[in-house]
Amino acid sequence: MSTLTAIRQGRQGYWLSTPALALYLGLLVIPLLLTLVLSFNVFDYSSGIDGDAYTLDHYSSLLGDSYFYEIFLRTFWISALTTLLCVVIGVPEAYILSRMGAPWRSIFLILILTPLLISVVVRAFGWSLLLGADGLVNQTLQAFGGSPMKLLYTPFAVVIALVHVMLPFMIIPVWTSLQKLDPAAEQAALSLGASQLTVIRKVVLPQIMPGVLSGTLIVFGLAASSFAIPGLLGGRRLKMVATLIYDQYLSELNWPMGAAIAVALLLLNLLIMLSWNRMIEGRYKKSLG
Template identity: 35%
Template sequence: MKKFSQLAFPYIVWAVLMLVFPMVLIALYSVTDQGNTILSFTFTLEHYAKFFTDPDFLLILWRSIVIAVKTTVICLLLGYPIAYYIARSEQKKQNALILVITIPMWINMLVRTYAWIGLLSDGGLIQRILQLVGLGKGSLLYTEEAVLLGMVYNFLPFMILQIQTSLSKMDNSLLEASADLGASPAQTFKRVTLPLSVPGIINGITLVFLPAVSSFFIPKLLGGGQYFLIGNMIENQFITVGEWNFGSAISMIMAVIMMVLMMVVRKIEIRNQGGKGV
């Protein structure tokens, strides 16, 4: 066993260099002033104070959380029926449907988002369809709806796959027992299927909400810079403004928010499992 544990050493080194060390640097930048040398640092909490005392920054954070919640709810409402249908299908059909869901994910997310620019732009396919049914005239680009559509499109497969995996693991004998005891399909779904699929729902919510709240290129491309989210703000501080310290502080704030949310989700999952979590 000791020999096998030594095989993990390269991966530990890689994790420290690629994960831990960058986070330490970001944390250090967030509590220091600009212009520090390698041998001397001036520590300060000014960057955190700047973020929490400026209503514009808090508004951007709130807007990011709201659109991430909207994205997660829509993905859940759309994803659950699709995942349920896939899980209840025959094995060969399941494999084909899962392949249909995952094929778009083989293409880079940035490329897929660029494709929506053509669809939503003035004269694009979606605009023409809306005009045909008398529901719209102008371009859908650079709006909250466009950003929301792009996020749902990119993150929906994560919700579907997590819920489908959870439903596929469900023991079908439980459904048969529920029917034998006189439960209607609606009662069986409410009391058996839905509770057993909660782990998949929780994992799906996690995999959708966390990247959605910090996304920056989807709002940038489909929002045209007019719909500014917290991810865009971090990118702007590092690349455009050059305030790495303030950008690092915002990154640490988001990291803490995400860790807190993951802890909450983990507690909910443990409670759902009857306190059997590690």
């Protein structure tokens, strides 16, 4: 009787998860499969897309042209630098936040989350006003006797805006991990003569590595696929992969090539993120063992 009840409960669980699975298939899996199929379709500028003919020319062009290598390399080093800066800024900020008492913890947590309520496009325009030739930064430099600098449409502008946008996605996972950390462990280490730096390095950091790992994966993935900030702050010359896909779809009207670039970005993103996840998890388990 108990076995039959368990089977029925298991079937009910599957039925209850059906709407979520249908949503997952309809909004993620099927569009990705259609994009994959589109990337193999033949394209001609005179006749357009031939849905009945397939080719590998788009992938061969992608692999054989140094222009695409340069854009992918730029995308990934900007994403890696953004992730590194988010770790350097976000981890100490999350640690300080976790040590705050009420009501300051809630106030600063709201301040951290508030930028997420503002559109990325609006924030990108805000940075363009700050970093432009006549922006506040250059006006301040000139007021102190300096000369204006070219900040807009540079990697600096893209990185600083991406850090601003992505920082909450680093702070929240680390802060969540810190909530599970027992303060008594730190006090015990301090009472045994360990310095505060040693406590952070030997006690705190190993415990929050899952949060740091989650934050780095989220930040890197979002930065590598970001479109609004590179498009508005990078300009036409500083292309990243997302803006290149946009150009292929809407400027060149070469949808199969745009789909091939999108598939390549997805696969490379997965490869980098899975490799990073495996390396950090291995070190984390080794440190605990």
